[in-house]
Amino acid sequence: MRAVRVHEYGQRPVVESVPDPVVSGPWDVLVEINAAGVCRTDLHIVEGQWKDKSGVELPYVIGHENAGTVREVGSAVSNTAPGDRVILHPLVTCGLCRACRSGDDVHCESSTFPGINADGGMAELMLTNARAVVRLDGGLEPADVAALADAGLTAYHAVRKAVPLLHAGSHVVLIGAGGLGHIGLQSLLAMTPAEITVIDRSQEALDLASRLGAHHVLRADGSQVATALEITGGRGAHVVLDFVGEGGTEAEGLALTRQAGSYFVIGYGGRVEIPTIDVISREINVIGNLVGSYNDLDELMALTARGEVSLRTRTYSLDEALDALADLDAGRIPGGRAILVP
Template sequence: MKAVRVHAYDRQPKIESAPDPVLQGPWDVLVEVNAAGVCRTDLHIIEGQWRDKSGVELPYIIGHENAGTVREIGSAVTNVSPGDKVILHPLVTCGLCRPCRSGDDAHCENSLIPGLTTDGGMAELLLTNARSVVKLAPGLEPADVAALADAGLTAYHAVRKAVPLLYAGTHVVLIGAGGLGHIGLQSLLALTAAEITVIDRSQAALDLATELGGHHAVLADGTQVEAALEITNGKGAHVVLDFVGEKGAEADGLSLTRQAGSYFVIGYGGRVDIPTIDIIYREINVIGNLVGSYNDLDELMALTAQGKVKLRTRRYSLDEALDALEDLDAGRIPGGRAILVP
């Protein structure tokens, strides 16, 4: 099969032939990949940021946002059949450990992560298991939803955690309205009655945020903190959702969190620096967010089927994967996601 493989860190991946994966156990599911999302995490993998965390052996296939058509199933699989269209949870989980049994499968103690710790979906075929596949509702196509498998799931997971804090009359500041942020915005609008201020350095991304229903749009031109504070009457937001997490967004996020508010870190790459006395005096919460659970993905697919969450995409062929990665790195995909369609 054709695949995008990393051979060395800080070097471009190669588009080349790789062995076809095959069923190995009774719970395995072999999926023909119809769409694979291109994520900033892929750039971080190539840069070597995950070198010491993933433990993966090179070369391997990247791609952790995947959707497609079931080709083969193991002998114990009953929840999908060959021909079913599915989106894949980014973790292949065991179902037996304490986190899995409590519904917190995103913290499975025995998980594999295709595209990060094992071969992923920027290829023609992908091996996963029955616990990772969500059957798509009629009318949903893999290319329309693939990036929801990680970007959408991560954004939804953060919003879902914030929902209990967002009663009517509260204010949210959302930093970054791009690939994750525009999904987070739609999730907020679907699940809460909060007032939402969106901050982004791209006017195109802000225009999209306004089109989707964001209440206030602030251009990140160096005066964004002052502008957002003015919108919140100088108090800051009850919840800040930071979908950037680097290049100064962290400091902005903390500055815009009101007394007893919560700063949700979703994007990464930077550092959160705050004196402990400020955490205590302001009584703020700093909350990390990993990818969501299988149930989160199931809920997100329900919202998508209802038309409440829509993914803006730019499509590339598998042969154009390096162009897609370059466009993402250069910021040429504002307000949406790049999708590889093998």
């Protein structure tokens, strides 16, 4: 099969032929990949940011946002069959540890994460297990939902955690309305009554946010913090969702969080720095967000099937994978996601 593999950190991946994965265990599911999302995490992997955390042996296949058609299943699999169209939860989990049994399978004690620490889905085929498979509603196409497997799941997971904090009359500031942020915005609109202010440096992304239903949109031109504070009556937001997490948005997000409010870190690459006395005196919460559970993905697919969440995408062939990565890195895909269609 053809696949996109990292051979050396700091160097461009290679599109090449590799052996097909093979079903060998009773819970294995072999999926023909019809669509694979291109994520900023893929750029961070290539740069080497995940080298020490993943411990993966190079070369390996990247790609952790995957959807396609089941080709073959192991002897114990009963929840899916060859021919089913599916989206894949990004982790392959055990189902036996305490985290899995409590529905927090993203923290499975013995999981693998295809595309991060094992071969992923920027390929024609990918091996996963039965616990990762979410069958698609008949009206959904793999290319339309693939990026929801991580970008959408991460955004939904953060919003779902914020829902109890966002009562009628509350305010949320969303920083970054791109590939993750525009999904987070749609999730907020579907699940909360909050007033929403969106901040982005891209006018195209802000225009999309306005069309989707954001109540206020602000260009990140240096005046955004002052203007957002003015919109919130000088108090800041009950919840700040930072889908960027680098380049100064960390400090801006904390500045926009009101007393006893919550700053959700979703994007990454920077550093959150705040004196402990400020954490105590302002009684604010800094909340991390890592992907999401299988149930989160199942719920997100239900919202998507109802038309309440949709992706803006640009498709590339598998052989154009390096172009897709370059376009993402250069900011040429504002307000949407790049999707490889093998």
